[in-house]
Amino acid sequence: MSGRRWLISGTGTGVGKTTLGCALAAALRTRGLRVGVMKPAETGCSEEGGGLVAADAMMLRAAAASSLAPELICPYRYRSPLAPAAAAERDGLPAVNFGRLADSFEQIAAQSDCVLVEGAGGLAVPITWESNYADLALAFRLELILVVANRLGAINAAVLSLDYAASRAVATRGYVINDIEPPRSEASLTNSASLARLCRAPCLGTLGFDAPLPPALVDALLL
Numbered sequence: 001m002s003g004r005r006w007l008i009s010g011t012g013t014g015v016g017k018t019t020l021g022c023a024l025a026a027a028l029r030t031r032g033l034r035v036g037v038m039k040p041a042e043t044g045c046s047e048e049g050g051g052l053v054a055a056d057a058m059m060l061r062a063a064a065a066s067s068l069a070p071e072l073i074c075p076y077r078y079r080s081p082l083a084p085a086a087a088a089e090r091d092g093l094p095a096v097n098f099g100r101l102a103d104s105f106e107q108i109a110a111q112s113d114c115v116l117v118e119g120a121g122g123l124a125v126p127i128t129w130e131s132n133y134a135d136l137a138l139a140f141r142l143e144l145i146l147v148v149a150n151r152l153g154a155i156n157a158a159v160l161s162l163d164y165a166a167s168r169a170v171a172t173r174g175y176v177i178n179d180i181e182p183p184r185s186e187a188s189l190t191n192s193a194s195l196a197r198l199c200r201a202p203c204l205g206t207l208g209f210d211a212p213l214p215p216a217l218v219d220a221l222l223l
């Protein structure tokens with residue numbers, strides 16, 4: 001399956017990538033698809049029992065009902081809450097090796113009908129000092145789903161992210177507006193219409209605050 005491989009990136013950190021990824025994984029599973037998930041590098045991991053626990057990866061794994069090993073789903077874990085390239089240096093651990101990531105990704109893809117890969121932060125975040133999440137999308141032939149945190153500043157962050165994806169020739173499936181807070185501000189009430197006027201990429205839908213994933217959003221993704 002080559003078409004259904006998505007990178008869930010976002011306008012920044014804490015914008016709802018894991019929340020959307022888990023909701024999509026569960027929804028795709030109920031549509032009868034075997035869902036593969038991956039968090040290639042997770043930073044800010046907590047230490048438990050002498051190891052590092054990758055919380056996002058474990059949430060994605062549970063939502064996808066995956067039985068694959070956590071080390072396959074998240075090959076690189078770092079304690080420092082930094083970009084992976086910086087976290088590796090700070091923690092004194094090996095930097096991400098793209099070949100190892102590719103091996104893990106292909107193993108996951110081979111056993112799945114679709115794959116959701118969660119980035120860290122946004123597209124330009126360095127995985128190593130030579131490669132970022134745009135490079136990852138290109139290497140694994142992933143289509144970008146951009147999570148846009150619906151608050152003041154969203155327009156600038158979304159337009160820059162989508163323009164960067166286009167400049168790097170990253171295929172873009174679309175963006176999702178995420179009501180990360182109750183949409184009460186003037187910005188959050190008008191961002192959707194503004195982005196529709198400014199962006200060539202389609203809006204796949206809106207994830208409401210504390211709301212279930214709209215089925216139409218899954219339909220839009222699978223079109």
Ligand SMILES: Nc1ncnc2c1ncn2[C@@H]1O[C@H](COP(=O)(O)OP(=O)(O)OP(=O)(O)O)[C@@H](O)[C@H]1O
Binds near residue numbers: 014018208210211
């Ligand atoms: N639609 C939503 N409604 C309510 N809470 C939300 C929503 N989306 C995200 N959140 C909350 O916002 C916080 C950040 O979301 P999440 O962890 O999904 O972001 P992220 O982009 O994956 O972050 P990171 O960059 O750390 O990976 C979480 O506490 C999550 O529960």
Ligand SMILES: [Mg+2]
Binds near residue numbers: 018019
């Ligand atoms: Mg996350």
